Amino acid sequence: MEQAFFFYFAFVIAATSVLVVALRNPIYSTLALLVMFFHVAGLYVTLHAEFLAAVQIIVYAGAILVLYLFVVMLLNLKQDVRYHRQWPMAAAVGATLVIEAIILTAMKGSTTPAAATDTETAIGGAGNTEAIGDVLYTTYLFPFEVASLILLVAMIGAIVLAKKDIGEREA
Amino acid sequence: MVPLSAYVAVSAVLFIIGLLGVLIRRNFIIVLMSVEIMLNAANINLVAFSYYLESMAGQLVALFIIAIAAGEAAIGLAIIIVVFRGKISTNVDEMNLLKW
Numbered sequence: 421m422e423q424a425f426f427f428y429f430a431f432v433i434a435a436t437s438v439l440v441v442a443l444r445n446p447i448y449s450t451l452a453l454l455v456m457f458f459h460v461a462g463l464y465v466t467l468h469a470e471f472l473a474a475v476q477i478i479v480y481a482g483a484i485l486v487l488y489l490f491v492v493m494l495l496n497l498k499q500d501v502r503y504h505r506q507w508p509m510a511a512a513v514g515a516t517l518v519i520e521a522i523i524l525t526a527m528k529g530s531t532t533p534a535a536a537t538d539t540e541t542a543i544g545g546a547g548n549t550e551a552i553g554d555v556l557y558t559t560y561l562f563p564f565e566v567a568s569l570i571l572l573v574a575m576i577g578a579i580v581l582a583k584k585d586i587g588e589r590e591a
Numbered sequence: 592m593v594p595l596s597a598y599v600a601v602s603a604v605l606f607i608i609g610l611l612g613v614l615i616r617r618n619f620i621i622v623l624m625s626v627e628i629m630l631n632a633a634n635i636n637l638v639a640f641s642y643y644l645e646s647m648a649g650q651l652v653a654l655f656i657i658a659i660a661a662g663e664a665a666i667g668l669a670i671i672i673v674v675f676r677g678k679i680s681t682n683v684d685e686m687n688l689l690k691w
Contacts, residue, residue, distance in 0.1 A: 426593045430601045437605055437628050441612035446620055453624050460631050463601070466593070467642040469650050472634075472657075479657050484627070484664045491668045492620055495675050503615045504684055510614030514607055521603040525596050552654070555647045563651075567658045574662030581669035 422466065429463045432456075444499045446492045450485065457481045471549040598639035605632035617682040619674070623667045630660045 432455065439452040457480040464473035504510070556564055605628060612625030634653045641649025675681055679688065 423593055426597065430597070433601060434604050434608070437608045440624055440628060441608055441616065441621070446618060449621055449624060453627070456628070456631070460635065463598075463635060464638055467598070467638050469638045469642065469653075472638060472650055472653055475654065475657055476634075479661055480627075480631075484661055487664055487668055488620065488624065491671060495620075495671070495681065497618065497620065497681065502617070504617050507615045510611055513614065514611045517603075517607045517610065521600070521607065525600045525603070551647055552650060555651055556654070560651050563655060567655050570662055571658060574665050578665040578669040581666070582672050 425462070425466055429459045429466065432459045433463065444501075446497045446499075447489070450489050450492055453488070454481055454485050457485065469548060471552050595639060595643045598635060602632045602636040602639070605629075605635065617684055619671050619681045619683055619686070620668075622683060623664065623671075626667075627660060627664070630656055 436452045436456040436459070440449045440456065443449045443452060457476060461473040461476040461481075464470075464476060609625045609628035609632060612628065613622050616622055616625065634656055637649040637653045637656070639649075641647065641653075671681055674686060674688070677688075679686060
């Protein structure tokens, strides 16, 4: 049952990401990306990361994707007629990476991962959200503050970039 | 029980598709979407290792990656709007504003 869910999610993720890259109409690409985000959230649920699955749907599918869709429709983009000139180089890079991935995943290394030795590993009987909150506000408090600063900078930067002429109205 | 290597394989496939998207597409918005695909590939990897190593750290880093991705999308789309307002094509191979 678990394997069936995994293969369903994996197959749909791979297929829709190919569609995102291959479709010529940007709106269809965006909608394929939406389906991909939902199935990545499903993959998180199979890994017992329920909080991250919820965040994936809320932030990616809810916020980021709506932003993309908004810009695609605002700019009224035309269909792409051809690929970039450098596609032979891209094909070479892609083929190299595919071969490398096949070799790496086919290798039978020591498949037993080392047991967790961190003191912060607290996946106990508590829920996933509680465990994440516990670690986030103690061990990862400083990165959390830095992330909030980055979001603030991104917000101000986006406003400054997209505003028409700053200072014109004061004159 | 799904092995860890299966999740890593999905992540690798997703990353390669995203990289190819960045390299072969000309539309700037599709290029940004391919970057999002690559970030998702990294996230799948982190969450899978977090589950199999029974450590919370992977999920926390994935959470930070999602926050960074939101900022990256906002800035990238603002740049697209600025470029488009200057009557310049949004195709990456015709954008040579900074070239001299």
